[in-house]
Amino acid sequence: MTAITTGERRCALCGQASVQAVLVDAGRSGSADLDLRPPPDQRGTIAHWVQECPHCGYCAPAIDERVDGAEETVQSPAYRALRNGGDLPPLVVRLLCASTMLFHAGRLVEAAETALWAAWAADDAGATEEARRARRRTLDLLDELRSRGEHYIADEGAEGLVMVDIARRAGEFDRAERLLDGLAAVDDPRFAALVAFQRGRVAARDRARYTIAEAAGGGP
Numbered sequence: 001m002t003a004i005t006t007g008e009r010r011c012a013l014c015g016q017a018s019v020q021a022v023l024v025d026a027g028r029s030g031s032a033d034l035d036l037r038p039p040p041d042q043r044g045t046i047a048h049w050v051q052e053c054p055h056c057g058y059c060a061p062a063i064d065e066r067v068d069g070a071e072e073t074v075q076s077p078a079y080r081a082l083r084n085g086g087d088l089p090p091l092v093v094r095l096l097c098a099s100t101m102l103f104h105a106g107r108l109v110e111a112a113e114t115a116l117w118a119a120w121a122a123d124d125a126g127a128t129e130e131a132r133r134a135r136r137r138t139l140d141l142l143d144e145l146r147s148r149g150e151h152y153i154a155d156e157g158a159e160g161l162v163m164v165d166i167a168r169r170a171g172e173f174d175r176a177e178r179l180l181d182g183l184a185a186v187d188d189p190r191f192a193a194l195v196a197f198q199r200g201r202v203a204a205r206d207r208a209r210y211t212i213a214e215a216a217g218g219g220p
């Protein structure tokens with residue numbers, strides 16, 4: 001069961017009120033994809049994972065809370081260009097704006113995660129090229145995060161495997177191979193099965209989506 005409630009929220013930037021949906025609970029059944037995109041019940045709520053102020057364009061996890069540097073970011077030419085982003089699906093724009101906001105606040109884990117959500121939203125909208133761009137952005141943010149000695153997922157092997165999948169689905173096959181080569185050996189048959197699966201899909205230049213259950217041989 002998925003529960004969504006709506007309520008009035010006052011924007012921390014412009015002070016104006018708007019009605020926002022708040023996700024209370026998302027059901028979960030079935031297998032996530034290899035990039036951790038959740039199964040249908042949960043991912044169906046993606047439109048409510050970030051909020052957007054309709055008055056000033058502030059996009060954030062919760063618009064009644066101020067992200068560091070938000071005033072500057074929302075006024076920046078890059079953010080404005082993104083907001084007026086041509087014919088991109090509105091949800092993709094909202095998620096990319098929130099990712100930009102979080103990046104400028106130094107919240108790289110959330111910035112990367114939100115960029116990945118933008119890729120999923122682009123997939124749903126059939127915006128293939130935008131989905132690729134959002135995945136490349138996610139990988140760049142994750143590289144930056146790792147270069148700082150921080151992590152998106154505490155288990156480095158699991159994090160590496162997720163990055164392999166993001167690279168493969170972006171069509172960045174060389175990058176996926178380098179990431180596969182960089183994975184430390186893990187004595188776990190399930191992990192080994194997922195590595196072997198990714199090696200095969202990368203070699204086949206396959207950009208398709210697979211669930212973890214499919215890749216591990218357990219069926220969809």
Ligand SMILES: [Zn+2]
Nearest residue numbers: 011014053056
């Ligand atoms: Zn506002």
